[in-house]
Amino acid sequence: MELNIFNNENEVLAALAAHFVKVANEAIAAKGKFSVALSGGSSPKKLYELLASDYEDKLEWDKVYFFFGDERNVPQTDKDSNYLMAKNALFAPLLIDPDHIFPVDTSLEPKEAAAKYQEVIEDFFDEDELSFDLVLLGLGDNSHTASLFPFTPVLHDRLPGVSEVFLPDQNVYRITMNAPLINEAKQIAFLVYGEGKAVAVHHVLEDDEDIEEYPAQLIEPIVGEIEWFMDIAAAALLENI
């Protein structure tokens, strides 16, 4: 695991954007395409805007295939949709071919949407190339990542796949890649900034293992690499750096 800690949010975003483009260019040079699972929530929008504005001509975007690590169970036009956020920040400005974008079909019931998304992913990958070149992740202040929330059944999935998750406190469903699927990725990158994340960062990276309380501890690539990109505010409570 590599921890990259920067002075401020802008430096974190610049470093992760450069990492994204490097990993993508390497994949494209090796096999002609690059697959990425995007994160949602509040943190990555600025990353996507930066990629669209500063890296338009530094990557062959027509060779990139976009998936979503998780999605809110809302229409694709809803303000909370991860797809809508990525569309506005990244896909539209870069004129990404819709055939290269794989949103979760949230018009289905959550369980069906999860099963269908798992099929979409399985159909995309050849048998000899099982998983994503890059999975982007965030970290919630309750230590969730993707939509692997504390004390939810998905934390006990043992086979790679996609599951629906019910959040009783919000009375909503989400759809999420499970940890075994995420952990098959060749590269995993966490984007975390702001003092509000400091406690969660400490729990996930330095506390004893407790995957029910701190689900992001489940993220551990099988053969790939994992890097954290964070600012000093988010890293403030780490003791071993």
Ligand SMILES: O=C1O[C@H](COP(=O)(O)O)[C@@H](O)[C@H](O)[C@H]1O
């Ligand atoms: O990986 C992810 O993490 C977030 C938590 O991030 P935040 O920036 O909203 O605090 C999660 O909710 C999001 O959907 C996911 O992709």
